[in-house]
Amino acid sequence: MKTYEIAAIPGDGIGKEVVPEAVRVLHEMEKIHGDLKFEFTEFPWSSEYYLEHEQMMPDDGLETLKTFDAIFLGAVGNPEIVPDHISLWELLINIRRNFEQVINIRPARAFQGLRSKLANPEDFDLIVVRENSEGEYSEVGGTIYQGEEKIAIQNAIFSRKGTERAMHYAFELAKSRGKKVTSATKSNGIYHSMPFWDGVFHDLSNQYPDVETEQMHIDALAASFVTKPESFDTIVASNLFGDILTDIGAAIMGSVGIAPAANININGKYPSMFEPVHGSAPDIVGKGIANPIGQIWTAKMMLDHFGETDMGDRLLSAIEAVIRKGVVTTDIGGKATTTEVTDEIIRQIAEET
Amino acid sequence: MKTYEIAAIPGDGIGKEVVPEAVRVLHEMEKIHGDLKFEFTEFPWSSEYYLEHEQMMPDDGLETLKTFDAIFLGAVGNPEIVPDHISLWELLINIRRNFEQVINIRPARAFQGLRSKLANPEDFDLIVVRENSEGEYSEVGGTIYQGEEKIAIQNAIFSRKGTERAMHYAFELAKSRGKKVTSATKSNGIYHSMPFWDGVFHDLSNQYPDVETEQMHIDALAASFVTKPESFDTIVASNLFGDILTDIGAAIMGSVGIAPAANININGKYPSMFEPVHGSAPDIVGKGIANPIGQIWTAKMMLDHFGETDMGDRLLSAIEAVIRKGVVTTDIGGKATTTEVTDEIIRQIAEET
Ligand SMILES: CC(C)[C@H](C(=O)O)[C@@H](O)C(=O)O
Ligand SMILES: CC(C)[C@H](C(=O)O)[C@@H](O)C(=O)O
Numbered sequence: 001m002k003t004y005e006i007a008a009i010p011g012d013g014i015g016k017e018v019v020p021e022a023v024r025v026l027h028e029m030e031k032i033h034g035d036l037k038f039e040f041t042e043f044p045w046s047s048e049y050y051l052e053h054e055q056m057m058p059d060d061g062l063e064t065l066k067t068f069d070a071i072f073l074g075a076v077g078n079p080e081i082v083p084d085h086i087s088l089w090e091l092l093i094n095i096r097r098n099f100e101q102v103i104n105i106r107p108a109r110a111f112q113g114l115r116s117k118l119a120n121p122e123d124f125d126l127i128v129v130r131e132n133s134e135g136e137y138s139e140v141g142g143t144i145y146q147g148e149e150k151i152a153i154q155n156a157i158f159s160r161k162g163t164e165r166a167m168h169y170a171f172e173l174a175k176s177r178g179k180k181v182t183s184a185t186k187s188n189g190i191y192h193s194m195p196f197w198d199g200v201f202h203d204l205s206n207q208y209p210d211v212e213t214e215q216m217h218i219d220a221l222a223a224s225f226v227t228k229p230e231s232f233d234t235i236v237a238s239n240l241f242g243d244i245l246t247d248i249g250a251a252i253m254g255s256v257g258i259a260p261a262a263n264i265n266i267n268g269k270y271p272s273m274f275e276p277v278h279g280s281a282p283d284i285v286g287k288g289i290a291n292p293i294g295q296i297w298t299a300k301m302m303l304d305h306f307g308e309t310d311m312g313d314r315l316l317s318a319i320e321a322v323i324r325k326g327v328v329t330t331d332i333g334g335k336a337t338t339t340e341v342t343d344e345i346i347r348q349i350a351e352e353t
Numbered sequence: 354m355k356t357y358e359i360a361a362i363p364g365d366g367i368g369k370e371v372v373p374e375a376v377r378v379l380h381e382m383e384k385i386h387g388d389l390k391f392e393f394t395e396f397p398w399s400s401e402y403y404l405e406h407e408q409m410m411p412d413d414g415l416e417t418l419k420t421f422d423a424i425f426l427g428a429v430g431n432p433e434i435v436p437d438h439i440s441l442w443e444l445l446i447n448i449r450r451n452f453e454q455v456i457n458i459r460p461a462r463a464f465q466g467l468r469s470k471l472a473n474p475e476d477f478d479l480i481v482v483r484e485n486s487e488g489e490y491s492e493v494g495g496t497i498y499q500g501e502e503k504i505a506i507q508n509a510i511f512s513r514k515g516t517e518r519a520m521h522y523a524f525e526l527a528k529s530r531g532k533k534v535t536s537a538t539k540s541n542g543i544y545h546s547m548p549f550w551d552g553v554f555h556d557l558s559n560q561y562p563d564v565e566t567e568q569m570h571i572d573a574l575a576a577s578f579v580t581k582p583e584s585f586d587t588i589v590a591s592n593l594f595g596d597i598l599t600d601i602g603a604a605i606m607g608s609v610g611i612a613p614a615a616n617i618n619i620n621g622k623y624p625s626m627f628e629p630v631h632g633s634a635p636d637i638v639g640k641g642i643a644n645p646i647g648q649i650w651t652a653k654m655m656l657d658h659f660g661e662t663d664m665g666d667r668l669l670s671a672i673e674a675v676i677r678k679g680v681v682t683t684d685i686g687g688k689a690t691t692t693e694v695t696d697e698i699i700r701q702i703a704e705e706t
Contacts, residue, residue, distance in 0.1 A: 077541065084541035084570075085548055093542070117580050119472045141508075141545040150513040154546035155494075160503040188430065188437035189446070189596065192494040193507035195438055217437075219596045220632070223604035226579055227470050243542065243572045244597060251576035279573070 003037040004306055007068040007271070011091075012046045013280025014290035015074020021292040021342040022072070022299045028346045029303070029311050032353045036308065041068070047078040047087050056082075056090035062098050066270060070302055071095065073275035074295065078282060089139075092275075096132055099270035101263035102162065103169050104132040104242060105301075106277060108229070108249030108259065113324040115333045116254050124229035128249060129173060130242025131166035132263055134159060135193075137239045158193045158238070163200045169266065170236035171208045178233030181208075183215040184241040197238065222248055250277050255331040257291030260298035262305060274302040288337045291329040293319055296345060318348040356390040357659055360421040360624070364444075365399045366633025367643035368427020374645040374695040375425070375652045381699045382656070382664050385706045389661065394421070400431035400440050409435075409443035415451050419623060423655055424448065426628035427648065431635060442492075445628075449485055452623035454616035455515065456522050457485040457595060458654075459630060461582070461602030461612065466677040468686045469607050477582035481602060482526060483595025484519035485616055487512060488546075490592045511546045511591070516553045522619065523589035524561045531586030534561075536568040537594040550591065575601055603630050608684040610644030613651035615658060627655040641690045644682040646672055649698060671701040 010019040026038045043064075045057040056076075058064075065071055076092045077084050095101070109125040110116065140155035167183075174181045183201040187194035198215060205213045216224065218241045224231065225248045237245055250259035259277035276294030284290055297319055303312035327344040328334030336344070363372040379391045396417075398410040409429075411417075418424055429445045430437050448454070462478040463469065493508035520536075527534045536554040540547035551568060558566045569577065571594045577584065578601045590598055603612035612630035629647030637643055650672055656665035680697040681687030689697070 083548075085544060088541045089544065115472070117471060119468070119470060137542045137544070139544045143545065143549060148513055150549070152511040152546045152549035154509040154511070154543060156507040156509065158505040158507070160501055186593070186596075188441045189490045189593070190507060191438060191442065191490070191492045192496065193505045195436075196496060196503070196505035219600035220609075222575060222597050223600040223609060226601060226604040227608075240539065240542065243539075244575050247572035247576040248579060248601070251579040255580075256573075256576060 001035055001037055003039060004069045005039050005041070005067070007065050007071045008040045008042045009045055009071060010042070010074040011076040011280065012048070012078045013075055013282050013285045014278075015076070015280055017285070017288075017290045017338055018276070018292045018295035019072065019074040021338060022295040024342055025296050025315070025345055025349070026299055028349050029315065032314075032349060033311060036311070040072075045091060046076065047082040050082045050087065056087055056094075062095070065095065065099070068271050070271050070305065071273040072299070072302065073273055075276070075278060075280040077280050080282065093137065095273055096263050099265050099273070100133070100267060101265045101270070101273055102131070102133040102165055103264040103266055104130040104261060105173075105264065106130065106246040106249060106259060106261045108246070108253050111253070111320060111323045113326065114254045116252060118226065118229075118252050121252065122230040124232070124252075126229060126232040126235060126249065127173065127177070128235045128237060128242050128246050129166060129170040130246065131162060131238050133239075134162045135239035156193050158196055160200060163197060164204065165266070167201060167204045167236050170234050171204060171211055174211050174234040175208070179210060180212040180214070180233040182221070182232055182235045183213070184218050184221050184235060184237035184245065185215050186218045186241075188217055201236075218244070221245065225249060225252060246277055255291060256294070257329065257331045258293040258297060260294055260301050262298070262301040264305070272305055274298045274305070288339070289329050290338050291331050292338050292342050293323075293328075296342070314349060314352065318345050318352065321348045354388055354390055356392060357422045358420070359391055359393050360418050360424045361393045361395045362398055362424060363395070363427040364429040364633065365401070365431045366428055366635050366638045367631070368429070368633055370638070370641075370643045370691055371629070371645045371648035372425065372427040374691060375648040377695055378649050378668070378698055378702070379652055381702050382668065385667075385702060386664060389664070393425075398444060399429065400435040403435045403440065409440055409447075415448070418448065418452070421624050423624050423658065424626040425652070425655060426626055428629070428631060428633040430633050433635065446490065448626055449616050452618050452626070453486070453620060454618045454623070454626055455484070455486040455518055456617040456619055457483040457614060458526075458617065459483065459599040459602060459612060459614045461599070461606050464606070464673060464676045466679065467607045469605060471579065471582075471605055474605065475583040477585070477605075479582060479585040479588060479602065480526065480530070481588045481590060481595050481599050482519060482523040483599065484515060484591050486592075487515045488592035509546050511549055513553060516550060517557065518619070520554060520557045520589050523587050524557060524564055527564050527587040528561070532563060533565040533567070533586040535574070535585055535588045536566070537571050537574050537588060537590035537598065538568050539571045539594075541570055554589070571597070574598065578602060578605060599630055608644060609647070610682065610684045611646040611650060613647055613654050615651070615654040617658070625658055627651045627658075641692065642682050643691050644684050645691050645695050646676075646681075649695070667702060667705065671698050671705065674701045
């Protein structure tokens with residue numbers, strides 16, 4: 001019996017509604033596999049936890065998480081009660097950085113039967129490899145003066161090591177996919193970091209002669225996600241640019257509610273973390289209409305990460321079938337509740353076995 | 354006779370093809386007005402100019418431009434011959450900064466009869482007010498070490514003055530439009546500059562009690578441009594975020610080829626500059642298929658800026674009519690050439706008089 005120990009952090013808002021759904025699905029995978037076990041330990045770390053404890057997680061939080069095979073996270077953030085830059089930096093970004101989850105990967109693809117926001121999109125299937133440890137997300141900087149004279153200085157830090165790491169990951173991934181890497185840049189406007197980024201990309205391109213390369217400025221690239229998503233295969237982007245592109249990727253799929261993500265620790269020293277792209281969506285909490293597909297597809301990425309790719313593939317094909325059937329939540333044009341979608345996915349998995 | 358002296362800089366690539374078209378249209382406006390004159394002086398400053406002179410414009414370039422009522426620019430940049438960060442910083446950004454064109458405005462709206470990239474978009478009509486003088490576009494920063502140890506540090510600079518200026522502009526504009534301002538932020542990830550930005554927005558909101566306000570993180574906002582553009586009225590954004598949003602705005606309209614822009618000098622000390630959103634598009638140069646609408650709509654923004662709003666409105670309604678008729682270039686689903694579209698717009702203006 002192969003057992004995976006998973007730390008579940010439902011977090012805030014709909015995170016608490018969709019994580020249990022994905023857990024149900026994973027337990028179904030155990031059944032059909034027969035020789036696989038997922039042991040979940042749940043942690044209540046969230047904005048509400050902060051209200052009580054004045055911190056997003058206990059002092060030994062990271063120590064505790066370290067021993068798990070993976071972290072399965074819902075959504076963090078509820079600006080009504082805790083400012084975002086506190087909740088995120090103390091929990092999400094804290095984990096990403098301390099556990100050296102230096103790569104964030106997020107796929108976006110067309111689904112048959114899914115009413116896209118795009119008019120007649122061609123079949124697209126892209127993946128964004130996002131540098132997840134440095135860049136524009138940085139605590140370096142501060143403010144000077146007060147009142148009308150106040151100036152804020154924000155440093156973005158790009159290291160050769162961090163940049164190369166993300167690009168190597170993208171090139172390797174592209175080799176197993178469409179053999180094309182697009183680099184997101186803005187070297188025409190951002191004077192130091194982006195020409196540096198381009199230089200590293202240029203150097204690495206030479207090491208992967210079989211992979212086609214292109215670079216696009218983030219403004220044009222963001223627009224091209226809308227106008228011709230089918231032209232992309234693997235995209236490599238900085239922390240901020242990857243963040244923006246993957247939300248657009250979610251939008252062109254049909255809803256941010258279905259987009260999955262993985263924060264990958266590539267040196268194997270710490271657990272990786274799996275969390276959907278969507279946020280805590282306070283506006284729909286408690287209505288039973290949160291789309292569970294983002295969290296469930298995220299579970300598929302966790303399965304793949306564990307090397308259980310057969311299980312991962314089965315899960316994705318169950319998601320595809322359910323979308324095709326139209327048993328989906330309102331955000332993608334259906335009428336089903338959160339639970340009904342999950343039930344249908346579980347039925348589908350069982351049926352296909 | 355009211356005369357406007359305009360410096361025309363066609364620049365690179367299709368800039369040289371569409372500027373003359375817009376000039377033709379403006380001469381037509383002279384005719385129907387009867388008491389208006391546009392005097393154009395053309396400057397060959399471009400990447401090709403750089404090849405010959407090792408600079409994008411002569412030393413006294415800014416001195417020369419200063420005396421004009423406006424600058425009418427096509428597109429700058431041809432990375433095949435001059436690296437973008439040189440061509441742009443020496444010409445476009447140089448002019449924006451030295452002429453204190455601290456605001457960039459770019460509308461995006463649905464056009465009847467225009468095949469949008471979005472599936473059944475509702476009627477949308479938004480405008481992005483972009484801070485155009487500081488922020489993420491900054492020469493402050495540099496690199497340290499070489500090879501594997503190299504680190505690039507990029508500073509983004511946000512001043513209270515610059516931020517307030519852009520926000521005041523947005524609030525004032527919103528008062529004459531839909532009375533709603535959306536602030537583009539990323540204070541959950543970018544630790545210093547964006548919480549500062551939010552603070553200024555919060556302060557100014559209180560000064561405009563009649564204007565509804567909202568703030569969204571740039572990732573979610575970019576996605577919402579795709580999923581519900583009709584929910585926006587006026588958006589205020591930093592230099593980089595505004596840049597990204599306006600390209601998405603162009604994409605959801607149907608093509609970057611139709612999107613206009615204005616770089617506004619708000620203190621009246623220097624000329625403002627009018628340039629479409631699209632770039633020099635080397636791939637379609639010489640084919641006669643460049644969409645002239647971006648440049649022509651940009652001319653409408655220049656007319657409005659001169660206070661010739663009646664002329665501006667007429668020009669826009671001619672553009673609308675031509676789009677409705679489908680006399681458009683291939684990028685928006687038509688078969689017309691650059692010249693044919695312009696001819697049709699001119700015919701339309703003459704007819705409507
Ligand atoms: C060419 C580039 C520097 C420019 C910018 O990003 O400002 C362009 O994209 C624009 O939006 O006008
Ligand atoms: C919540 C926020 C800090 C986060 C990010 O920008 O990284 C989120 O948008 C994401 O993409 O995971």
